[in-house]
Each structure stands twice: as structure tokens, then as C-alpha cells.
Amino acid sequence: MMECHYQPYFDPEYESLIERIYPPRVCIDNDTREDCTLVKVDSKNKHGILLEMVQVLTDLDLVISKSYISSDGRWLMDVFHVTDQLGNKITDEPLINYIQQSLCAGSTNEEVGPPRHVPAENTTVEMTATDRPGLLSEISAVLAGLDCHIMAAKAWTHNKRAALIMYVVDQRTGGPISDRDLLSHMEEQLQNMVGKKRVRISGPTKGQTHTERRLHQMMFADRDYEMDGQDEEGRRKSGALTVEICNEKGYSVVSVKSRDRPKLLFDTVCALTDMDYVVFHAVISSHGSLAVQEYYLRHRNGCTLDTESERRRLTQCLVAAVERRVSYGLRLDVCTCNKLGLLSDIMRVFGENGLSVARAEIATRGERAVGAFYVTDTSGNDVEPATVESLRKEIGAATVLEVNNSHPWTPLKSKGGGENAAVEEQPRFSLGSLLWSQLERLSRNFGSIRS
The missing domain is CATH 3.30.70.260 (ACT domain)
Incomplete structure (x- = not known):
């Protein structure tokens, strides 16, 4: 039996009022760190917003070396450490303005279509x-x-x-x-x-x-995450990717360790979002060629990963999400x-x-x-x-x-x-x-x- 955590009722009008009084705020900080630009986002929380923000940054070919996610409640505060592909800070003003506009738009319900070099009429x-x-x-x-x-x-x-x-x-x-x-x-x-x-x-x-x-x-x-026992054992022995899951203080703690590569964070957050998991806290970091991602999450219905079958399925789906782009x-x-x-x-x-x-x-x-x-x-x-x-x-x-x-x-x-x-x-x-x-x-x- 899964352990569920119920939340109190909030009036939808109250939610709208908070968003109008406190609109999303995006700060591009080039002063705090010498080695990277800090992108700080304060915004009303909603399902999928983390993916939308990561999507904006990765679509610009920016490298996210670290990230701190905190959204336990109705508001989020996220920090991303980013550079360009050459390891430089983000100093181009038009690019900075674009990031700010896009992240603010990502705090609404906007979705994007085809890549921007493709005609909208296709x-x-x-x-x-x-x-x-x-x-x-x-x-x-x-x-x-x-x-x-x-x-x-x-x-x-x-x-x-x-x-x-x-x-x-x-x-x-x-x-x-x-x-x-x-x-x-x-x-x-x-x-x-x-x-x-x-x-x-x-x-x-x-x-x-x-x-x-x-x-x-x-x-x-298409259920590409389903693999036979021999393939799964071979992957485990390769040491390329490990997923660990445990329950702690009302969350499921999911740790993903893999070889780092571009858009890795986007891919794992995609899997979690589309499987209806909500990330309340997360710490993302890369150490040379090794990437470590730790998520404190629950299912959207408030339940944690309490059964072995659920943990196994989430593990398989995260592994597949990482490997698809490899x-x-x-x-x-x-x-x-x-x-x-x-x-x-x-x-x-x-x-x-x-x-x-x-x-x-x-x-x-x-x-x-x-x-x-x-x-x-x-x-x-x-x-x-x-x-x-x-x-x-x-x-x-x-x-x-x-x-x-x-x-x-x-x-x-x-x-x-x-x-x-x-x-x-x-x-x-x-x-x-x-x-x-x-x-x-x-x-x-x-x-x-x-x-």
C-alpha cells in the first residue's frame, strides 16, 4: 500500500491573486561567481515548470554545471549555474534579455512548437x-x-x-x-x-x-524502457548509469549517477515530468565527466514510491531517458x-x-x-x-x-x-x-x- 500525503484545499482565486501580486522574477547574476553565470528564478510553482526552465536553457546550448531546486510549497526558488559551450559567462545582453523573457513565459502555460528555424506553417x-x-x-x-x-x-x-x-x-x-x-x-x-x-x-x-x-x-x-534481464545486467555492470531510490521524510529520494553529457538534465526531468512526478527539492552537479542528480519527489497524487514494482519502473524509465540521446x-x-x-x-x-x-x-x-x-x-x-x-x-x-x-x-x-x-x-x-x-x-x- 502506497503512503499518501494529502494537502489542504486552496481557493483557486487565491492562487491567481498571489501570481498577480508576485509575478515571476528572473535574475541573471554575473557577479557572485567567477566561473559561471547564476540564473535565479523565483516563481509561483506549477507542475512541469522545472522542465520548461531547463528546456529554455538547453535549447540555447547553455551548459548547466550545477542546479539547486527548491519548490516545497506553492512557490519555487531555483538556481542554475550556466556557461556557454566554451565555458564563458553569459554576457551578451540580447541573450540575457531573451533568457529572462523566456523563463518568465515558461512560468505560464505556454508551450513551444517546432524548432525556430522551421516555418510555423508546416x-x-x-x-x-x-x-x-x-x-x-x-x-x-x-x-x-x-x-x-x-x-x-x-x-x-x-x-x-x-x-x-x-x-x-x-x-x-x-x-x-x-x-x-x-x-x-x-x-x-x-x-x-x-x-x-x-x-x-x-x-x-x-x-x-x-x-x-x-x-x-x-x-x-512504445515501451522502449523494457529490456530483458540479460541486457539490464549488462548495463548494470557497465557502470555507466546507476539509479538509487529510497524513502525519507515523506519523499522518495532518487539519485541518478551517470557520465555527463549535454542535455542530460533535460532528459531526466522529461522522464519525471511525463510520469507525473513532482520534484520538490533537487541538487544537480557535475564533477568532470561524472554527473550526479538527486531528486526529492512524490507522485502528483501525493504518494511516494512505496512498492518494488514502482521503483523498478521508474528506474527503467530514467535509464531509458538517459540512454536515448546516447x-x-x-x-x-x-x-x-x-x-x-x-x-x-x-x-x-x-x-x-x-x-x-x-x-x-x-x-x-x-x-x-x-x-x-x-x-x-x-x-x-x-x-x-x-x-x-x-x-x-x-x-x-x-x-x-x-x-x-x-x-x-x-x-x-x-x-x-x-x-x-x-x-x-x-x-x-x-x-x-x-x-x-x-x-x-x-x-x-x-x-x-x-x-
Whole structure:
């Protein structure tokens, strides 16, 4: 029997009054610490607000090295230690203003739609599928054959499952696909490719869920967190991730230790939020390559994690949330001219060279397109340098293809050789990653907050 903690009734009008009297306050502090900028947020508490704040910061490619969360009651006080990707403080005034506006907007009920470099008027294609070599190539070829231009796309794979979100427009009109027969034909062809898995095609909708959060939700719905005993035992022995759960003073205390990487905090908070857990207190820190996250939480209904089955399920879901973005492959950054069927062409060249894509992300703006692809051979092994050179020749001189050596899940090493000891690693940058960052910033332009 779960232990429940009931809360007193509060008049909704009283809640509204408090929010009007004390609006959200965001302070950007560059004086207290020499090594980072402190982003301090005081706001009325609501379910999901922590995720919204973390989402704003990670979407700006800011590094959150530490965070202190306190929201035990009807008000929250959160502090984030952030830097840019080079480890510098945040001093750009337009960026500071954008953070303040966005975090204040995040304290309301606003949601975001597609990435900002994607036209608001588009057709969204969502798919889950059983992962297999050539899947992304086949999907992009179908869309290109129907004159559907992919403006942006993200694809994740985990535990033999795949989830894809594509934002497409009609090549002939440059807008969303309005032809019902074409939409029906597209859905039929895509559904035939994934069998019993899910295909969803939708037009422009106000308040669409954040793309990466939606990918988490799709893979969660496909139960990618379920693994057989052998796979779970192998993961446990790898030392890459541990989750500990205990009950203390009316909370469930969840401790997550893993190798650090970009957007790790976003991914774990996504899992907790979408499973309807409320974080009352949290301490987040990174020590070299090791990240430690400790959450004091209860379920939204006020109950703690009292049964072994609940604890096991939460552990599985947190592990899956962390691993979905991890890609054990070679990262290839591509920058080229935007054109119809571009993704299909790139995937075809990858396939002809015996490569399988574990994770992909592409974006377009005007005449340029940028993509990041994590690839292995079809057996999951490392890609040979000769294969990369062959790709460069086949993909053409007009396309920049660069190997990015900064792996998102590097093994933990130390002077003492301990498996889980932390090591300081300096971030490495490449032409492709800098182009991607520039595209994101130009797309965002720190303008008004779009709902």
C-alpha cells in the first residue's frame, strides 16, 4: 500500500491573486561567481515548470554545471549555474534579455512548437518503428517522391526501437500539405513501412509540444524502457548509469549517477515530468565527466514510491531517458545546399557505403542545410577511415562533411584507473558543430517568445 500525503484545499482565486501580486522574477547574476553565470528564478510553482526552465536553457546550448531546486510549497526558488559551450559567462545582453523573457513565459502555460528555424506553417510527421538499417533512407525517399520537402527532422533509436519527427512542407507551395488525398496516400505508405507501429500526420497546431520532449514521449509510449534481464545486467555492470531510490521524510529520494553529457538534465526531468512526478527539492552537479542528480519527489497524487514494482519502473524509465540521446557511433557533420530530397540523397550514400544511422538531426534555413548523423556499420561496429573518405568523394565537393570526434558518452577514466572516477575533459569543437550553433542562433534571433 502506497503512503499518501494529502494537502489542504486552496481557493483557486487565491492562487491567481498571489501570481498577480508576485509575478515571476528572473535574475541573471554575473557577479557572485567567477566561473559561471547564476540564473535565479523565483516563481509561483506549477507542475512541469522545472522542465520548461531547463528546456529554455538547453535549447540555447547553455551548459548547466550545477542546479539547486527548491519548490516545497506553492512557490519555487531555483538556481542554475550556466556557461556557454566554451565555458564563458553569459554576457551578451540580447541573450540575457531573451533568457529572462523566456523563463518568465515558461512560468505560464505556454508551450513551444517546432524548432525556430522551421516555418510555423508546416506538416508534422511522427513515427515510431522497429529499428533496422535503411529505415530513415526509405522514409525520406517516400517523402521526396511525394514532393514533400523536409525542413527539419530528428530521429532517435534505443533498444531496437526508433522514433522520428519530421517537419515537412509541400515543395510546390512552400506551405503545409493541404491535399487530403496526398496526406492519405503519404500516411498509407509510411504505415506500410512500420507495420503495427504508429504514424501520425498533423497540420499546423498552436501549442505543439517541444520536439525532443515529444520524442521522449513517443519512445516511452512504445515501451522502449523494457529490456530483458540479460541486457539490464549488462548495463548494470557497465557502470555507466546507476539509479538509487529510497524513502525519507515523506519523499522518495532518487539519485541518478551517470557520465555527463549535454542535455542530460533535460532528459531526466522529461522522464519525471511525463510520469507525473513532482520534484520538490533537487541538487544537480557535475564533477568532470561524472554527473550526479538527486531528486526529492512524490507522485502528483501525493504518494511516494512505496512498492518494488514502482521503483523498478521508474528506474527503467530514467535509464531509458538517459540512454536515448546516447549514440555509440561516429558523428558526421554535414553542411550543404538545401534542396528537395536532400536527406534521401544523404541516406542513400550512407547506405551504399554500408552505414547505419543511430541518431540524426537536420535543419534548414534558406539555401543552407546542416545535419548531424551518428553512424556505425550495419553490425554496429566503428566506421573505418577509408569509408569516410569514400563518403566525401561520393557526396560531392559542394557538401562539407566533417568527422566530429567529441563523443557524447566517453568512458570515465582517472589517474587511479577507477571505473567511475571523474576526469576533466575540455570540449572539442568542429566546423560542423559551429555551423549548427550559428544556424540555431540566427534562427532564434532572440525575438519575441512564440507560443
